[in-house]
Amino acid sequence: MAIEIIAAGRAVPPRRVTNNDLAEKLDTSDEWIRSHTGIGARHIVDDGIAVSDLALEAAWNTLTLAVEERLVPETTAEDLAKTLDIIVLGTSSPDYHVCPATACIVQDKLGASRAGALDIGAGCSGFIYGLETAAGLLELHDRRKRALVLGAETLSRFVDWNDRSLCILFGDGAGAVLIEKTCAPRAGPGKRGLLRTILGSDGSGAEYLIVRKGGSRNPYRTGDPVEKAPCIEMNGRAVYNFAVKKVVEIIEQFLSEENITMEDIARIVPHQANARIIQAAAKRLGIPEEKFFINIEEYANTSSASIPIALHELNRNGGLRRGDLILIVGFGAGLTYGGSLIVW
């Protein structure tokens, strides 16, 4: 039995904000942002758009692709939505602060009438955590067959647009994959799908990426003066060091424990936080940067959406063939980290 990725889709807001656009309002420049991060632009939602709107668009895109490419027997995306058993949505920017889960809003609008739905809060590792959670839930029960795994973010709502060291980094977007339990083998000759996942966390770094206001530690109370909107605070250097270390460790762990070499891996699809993190990891591993798929120039850091957006784009551009061994790897607030080895 294998858990296979059947289709990957995405949604990106149409409004594109370039580095030069930001430089008109902030003391920054296209040159600084490109040289320190590899980012050239980001896509930002308009007022009135919430994360479930982006997630829903990515969900329909994924289901429609699966139907159009005849990867499933259903003939409409609506019929396919009704067969979903689980919807898992990784996000740090949900529609609502406490409840309900954004995944439930997506479930309702999709008409996924029999699906259980839950959110995953693992920062930018949310998609990897979500994929493993959904795979585990499918494996737990004979009758569960299909799941939709999403990563969706509107972090533009939670950054201080006057903080030049932070606001330049993030973009909005959503990505999704349809996964299915099949009778292909998970090991040995002809193995397919999700082979193995590594998940980890280091909560001692919780302070390095944090929104302090609004949770049970520091709640809003009636009568509080209206103050600055809650924003992400980040220790960029600490996150950078953690990220490079963990990306290298995860890749090395897969190579040694799964008895594979870098030549066996067609592509590594990393979380797109900063091109310099990926370049530093490639250098430490002694592998060419081209092994990593990088699209941060156009989208910036879309947090839990970055890996499924990258998978969609790589696949649509012919960069993935069925049977390719790929590795996804990420890290994020928590601090969390993780990676999955997948036969596409």
Ligand code: ACO
């Ligand atoms: N434009 C111009 N100058 C800037 C800007 C800017 N946008 N931002 C900072 N600077 C200045 C600083 O003020 C500082 O000036 P000073 O030397 O006069 O004090 C100088 O540039 C260097 O600042 P640093 O913060 O040391 O710059 P650094 O090279 O560390 O780059 C960055 C900062 C890009 C944030 C880097 O630390 C980084 O990428 N860290 C990881 C961040 C990350 O990946 N976060 C998200 C990961 S998890 C997740 O995805 C949620």
